[in-house]
Amino acid sequence: MTGPDIRRRCITGIGVFLLFIMLTPCTVYCEELQAATFLPQWVPQSQFAGYYVALSKGFYQKQGIALTILSGGPDSPPADMLSDRKTDFTTLFLSTAVQLRAGGVPLVNIAQIGQKSGFILVARKSSGIFSPQDLNGKRISLWPAFQTQALAFFKKYRIHAIVIPQFYSINLFLEGGVDAACAMWYNEYHTILNSGINADELTTFFFDRYGLNFPEDGIYCLKETLEKRKDICNAFVRASLEGWQYAFDHPEEAVDIVMTYARQAHTGTNRVHQLWMLNRIRDISLSRHEDVPMGALSAHDYQTVAGELKSNGMIDEIPSFHTFYTPCLGVSR
C-alpha cells in the first residue's frame, strides 16, 4: 500500500473516520498498520542511519506504521517528490526548507535532527590559508544550492573570493583546481582525508563557530499531511528518534544496516566512512542543551538561517516560525 492510496481513501468519504482516528487513543487503532513513505534527501548513507535503523529494528511497525523508504539521490529531488506527493515524509536542509516554504511550498518541519552545521569550508594550508582573511582572493568551490551560509560568512569577514561551482564530487579540490571547497564535515571532509590528505595539511572553517549556525537535516511533510494524519506524523517522528538514539548507542550495528542499503544502491562507500559519518552526525545532532529534547528546532537558529536568506535576497519574507515548525515530539497518540 502506498501513500497516494491512503490519501485517496481518506478523501473518498472516510474523513470523519479519520478525524475519529486522530482523536482516538492508540490501542483502538494499533491493530492495523498504516502505510507511509519516506524519502531521504540523498543516497543511503549514515546521514540517514536513524531511519534505516528504525525500519530495520521494527520501530516504525511498533508505532503502527508500515514504512517504505524510497531510494534517494540526484534522480529524486526531495522537494519535488514532496510537492508531487510522491512521498509522505522527507528530510531537507533547514535553509532549503525555508526557501521552499517562502516560495509557496506548503511544507512543515515536524522535527529538527541536526542541531549544528555539518557544512564547512576546507582549505589547503599549502595555499596559505590559516584564517578567514586568508581566503581573500582565493579560488573556492561552493555547491550552488547551498551557498547562502558560505556567502554570509564571506560577507561577515569581507572576503572577496573567486567562487567556482561545485557539484557531486570533491575531485576538483583534490586535483588542486581550487584552494578551498565546501564540504560536509561528516562526508566530503572524511573523503578528503581518505584521499591521502592529512588533517594537519588542512584548515577547516566550522560556520557555527563564526556565529552562522545553520542546522541542517530536519523531517518535513506537507501541511495537509500534518493536518489530516497528525498521529502518523507523531508516530513517524517518535520511531525515527528512537532509531537515531539506537544508532548512536549501537554505531557498529547501525553502520551494518546502512551498509546493506548502500551496497544495494551501489553508492561506492565503505564502513569506516559510514562510521565516521554516523559519529559526526551524532556530534551535530545531539542537543546542545540538556533540557531541549532531541529533534527540537531552536527559534534562534531559525531566525539566523531565515535572516541570512532574506538579507541575501533568497527569500522575500520570513515565514513565521510557528507556521513553519510544528513539533511532533511530546504529543502522544
Next chain:
Amino acid sequence: MKFPRFTHFTLLAWVFPAKRGLAFKIASCTLLGTACIFFAVFFYNYTISHKVVLKSVRDNTRYLTHATVNKIETTLMGVEKAPLLLRESLQTQTHSREALILWMENILNTNPEIFGTIIAFEPFHFDPDSFYYAPYVCRSNGRLQTSDAQRAFNYFYTDWYLIPKELKKPVWTEPYFDAGGGDILMTTFSVPFYQMVYGKKIFDGVVTADLSLEWLQHIVSSINIYHSGYAFLISQSGVFISHPDKDWIMNESIFSIAEASGDMNLRHIGRNMIHGGQGFVPVASSFTGKASWLYYAPVKSAGWSVGVVVPDNELFSDIRHLTIQLMLIGASGFLLLFLMIVFISKRMTKPISALADVTGEIARGNLDICLPDRQSDDEVGELTVSFENMRVALKEYITDLKETTAAKERIESELKIAHTIQMSFLPKRFPPFPEKQEFDIYAALIPAKEVGGDLYDFFLIDDEHLFFSIGDVSGKGVPAALFMAVTKTLMKGIAGDHRSPSDILARTNRELCIDNDAMMFCTVFCGVFNFVSGELVYANAGHNPPLIIPPEGEPQWLNVSPEVMLGVVDEPDYKTQRILLEPGSRLILYTDGITEAMDAQKNLYSSDRLKKSLQAEKSTGAQELVEHIILSVREFVGTEAQSDDITVLALHYRHV
C-alpha cells in the same frame, strides 16, 4: 619464601657448580661453544638468504609492476591521441554538427578501446540559441549510438567538464561506474579547447574519450606471482580500481583500509603511492590479511599507482623449510656430540674419579689402601704412580714420626720433672724469714727452657748473717741445670763453714774444676750480709755487678772486682770486698738474661736501661722491685721469645 637473586655469577655457579663433575663441565663448555658457533653460522646464513630472496623478489616485482604500468600507459596514451587531435581541429576550424558527429564516429571506429566520446560546449558557444550543446557517440550492443542532444543535461558541473576547465589542462578523471548503473568501470580523458577571440584565449568546451577499465582490470587481475601474490591498482585519490577482492573496488581506498585497521604506515605508503612514488616496502597484515611485501610504481599520465603484493610467508617458505631442516640436523648433531663428549669424558675421568676416591681414603688416614693399577701412560697414569709413591713415603714417614713423637714425649716429660726438681732447689717461700724484720729478700727465676742454668740462693748462716748468691751457668738446658745444681749444692755446703765469700768461691771453684770434662763454667756473685751491723762482704766470680739503691740518692753500681768465672782456672784469686749498707738501702742482683734481653729490632735491654728503670723506685720493697724489673724487661721485649734465663734477686735492708 625467598628466592635467590639470579645474577650472572649465580647463573655460572648453577651451570658450573663446584660439585658437578669434570665430564659435565667439559661437555657443557664444548656444547655451549659449539652452539654459539652453530647459531652464529645459522643466523648469518638466514640473514643472507633472507636478503638474497628479498632482492630477487624486489627485482621480480619491480619488473612485473613496471611491465604492467607500461601496458597501462601505452593504452592510455593511445586513447589520449584522438581527443588531443580533435582539440587541435576544434581550435583551428569551424565545424558543422554533421562534421563533428562524423569526426567522433571516426574516433570510435579507429580506436576500439574508446567506449564513447563527447564534445561539450560552453553555453551558447556552438549555437547562439542553445544553452547546452554536447553531441555524444558511444558503443551500444556492438554498434555506434549517436546523440546530437540539444538539451543534454547540466554537464557544466561534472568532473570531466569542470576539472579540465579549471585546471586548464587535459585530465584523466577519477574512475566511475558507467551511467547505465552496470558494473563497468569507466574513466574519461577530458581535454579543454579554446577559441581565440580578438587575440584572447577563451574557454570553449571539453572533448572527451571514455575508456572502459574492464580491460585494465583484466590486465591487473591476471597478474600472479608466487602462490597467492597479486597486483592492484589505485586511483589518484587512493580508491581501488582493481583488486582481487571485488568488494573493495570503488568502495574502499588504501586510506580507508589504513583507517579501519589503524595502520598509519599503510596510510604513509598510500600517500607516497598517489604522489607518484615507487618503492618496495613491507606491509602489515591489516592490508592483505598476512604480512607482505609490496612493490609499487606510478601510472604517471593518470596519476594512478600499481602495486604488487607478495605474502611474506610465501617468499620465505623455502628459507623456513631450510631453517627447520638445519635446526633438525643441528639438534641431532648436538645430541650426538653430547653423547660422544659424555662418553669420552667419562672414560677419561673414570680413573681420576677412582684415584680421587682412593686419595680421599688416604686423606682420612688409611695408608694401607691399594691404588688402582696404572692403566695408561698418560697424565692420569703418572698421577697414579705419584700417588702410590706418596702413599708409601707417607706411610714410612708416619711410622718414623710415631717413634720420634714417642721419644720426644718421653724427653719432654723428663724435662718437666727436671724443671720441677731444679725449681725445688731454689728457695721459693716468700717471705723466707718472716721473723727477721731487719731485712727483706725476694728472688725470681724465669727459665728460657724447661730447665735453665741460672741460680740463686739465700739462707741464714746464724742469727746475724745472711748468705745470698746469684749465678749463671754457661749454656742452657739439662747440662746447665745439672751444673747449676752442683754449684748451688757445693756453695751451700761450703758457706755453712766459711764466712768469707772469697773462700766460698775459691773452694767451690776447686770442687767444680775437678773432672770438669764438659768444660762448663759458671759466673757467681755471693755475699754475706750482717743484718745487725749492716756490713756486707761479697766476692764476684765474673758476674754482672749488682746495683745498690741507697735510701737517699740514685742507684749506683756496686764496686766489684771482676775476677774469673767458676770452673775455669784451678786457683783463682777471689777477693772479698766490704761495704756498710745504710738502713733502707736496697741491693739488686741479676743475671745477663736481664741486660741482654732483646726486642724485635735486636736492641739490648742494657744495664743502663736497668739503672734508669730503677731511678723512680725510691721506696718499694724487694718483691715489688723484682716484679718491676721483670715487667720493665717484658715491656721492652714485647712479643719476642725469651732467649735466656732471667733471674733477679733483691735485698732490702730495713734495720729495725
